[in-house]
Amino acid sequence: MQIPAIDLKEYEYTLPEDKIAKFPLATRDASKLLHYNSGKISHLNFNNIPDLLPADTLLVYNDTKVIPARLIFQRETGARIEIFLLQPIAPTTVIPEIMLARHPVVWETMIGNSKKWKDGEILKGQVQYGANTISLYAKLIDRESRQVEFSWDNSEVAFVDLVEASGEVPLPPYLNRKPIEEDKSRYQTVYSEKEGAVAAPTAGLHFTEEIFQKIKTKGIQQAQVTLHVSAGTFQPIKASQITEHPMHSEQIHVTRETIERILPNLGQVVAVGTTSVRTLESLYWFGVKLLEEKGEDLHIEKLYPYQDRKSQPSPQSSFEAVLAHMDNKRLNTLMGTTEIFIFPGYTFKVVRGLITNFHQPGSTLILLIATILGEDWKRVYGEALEKNYRFLSYGDSSLLWI
Structure with missing residues (x-):
């Protein structure tokens, strides 16, 4: 297909600092909810969400768990070195596996104050884990690619345990504040399970056990992706052409049970958050790759959906291909990676509705919202600002129908 020319200025808006929610509300489901359906906007509270979802909905949410990915070390001179975990490199790139490693691991990182960290210098920190004090070491093994090796002196302790015990909650930079004790629980969904995210799937922060009970009582089905x-x-986005914007590769894990639940419910899928949207749409494109290329490279490049094709498989055919691949490989969990970039011109294959927060101007996420709402995104965001909605990660919510 012809990729449309997109002027990023059309996706900017003025977000006053006082509209950014710096802290969460006292109660998760006390947030406001903007409901958009067929051009009509209404304003409710998040605890109304079960009433707004049809009984035949399949609600899909992302069960990733945020790790305290910001590790702080101090040089003997007193200089503070901040290491932010990005992507695992060795001994495996599979996040669930590297988190459980009990021997040295290598990660691609962002490094604060890196000029003070000399080549060959090993930084040492002390981690209190239970009754044990463990020495954690960091060695910069490749400055250009910011690869850091971490090792520790107790092989009975997994890497995830050290990170959980010593790391700081990686709050979004736009909050412009240090994390506090409350963030450890509140910058995490109540259903978080699989450690490995360095940012929360924030649309899910509004859900409570009581909300889920109401959803279950109504008969609404649920499924998890990671x-x-x-x-x-x-x-x-800084590139003059949005297609030149680098999309980071993100790791996906989806069980056979989830795919088998999606298949008969295509057309009724509501995603909790943009991360769930990217996962669900990427699953469709995994199936396309399997059908078109007969290969096993389950990685979706950012512009793969926009390639010219004589025809596209139906969502059902695509998901059936994914299941056939899992049968052939005897897989209970499908693992892949995605850079999928959803912007106006994209046609959704799986998702019917989206529960999401309000996003930054000129961002990849506002482009995704505009793909759902068209020009109405300006009206939706204008009303949200006028009605004093709280924006960004700790802000209010919306339910948008495609």
Whole structure:
């Protein structure tokens, strides 16, 4: 297909600082909810969400768990070195596996104050884990690609345990504040399970056990996917052509049970958050790759959906191909990666509705919202600002129908 010319200025809006929610509300489901359906906007509270979802809905949410990905070390001179975990490199790139490693691991990172960290210098930190004090070491093994090797002196302790015990919650930079104790629980969904994200799937922060009970009582089906959110979610678009914007690769894990639940419910899928949207749409394109290329490279490049094709498989055919691949490989969980970039011109294959927060101007996420709403995104965001909605990660919510 012809990729449309997009002027990023058309997707900017003025976001006053006082509209950014710096802290969460006392109660998760007390947030406001903007409901958009067929051009009509209404304003409710998030605890109304079960009433707005049809009984035949399949609600899909991202069960990734945020790790305290910001590790702080101090040189003997006193200089503070901040290491932010981005992507695993070795001994495996599979996030669930590297988190459980009990021997040295290598990660691609962002490094604060890196000029003070000399080549060959090993930084040492002390981690209190239970009754044990463990020494954690960091060695910069490739300055250009910012690869850091971490090692520790107790092989009975997994890497995830050290990170959980010593790391700081990686709050979004636009909050412009240090994390506090409350963030450890509140910058995490109540259903978070699989460690590996460096940013929360924030649309899910509004859900409570009581909300889920109401959803279950109504008979609404649920399914989980896992997309480990990368720091790239906060990266503003700086390229003059949006297609040149680098999309970070994010790791996806989806069980056979989830895919088997999606298949008969195509057309009724509501995604909780943009990360779930990217996962669900990427699953469709995994199936297309399997059908078109007969290969096993389950990686979706950012512009793969926009390639010229004589025809596209139906969502049902695509998901059936994914299941056939899993049968052939005897897989209970499908793993892949995606850079999928959803912007106006994209046609959704799986998702019918989206529960999401309000996003930054000129971002990849506002482009995704505009893909759903068309020009109405300006009206929706204008009303949200006028009605004093709270914006961004700790802000209010919306339910948008495609």
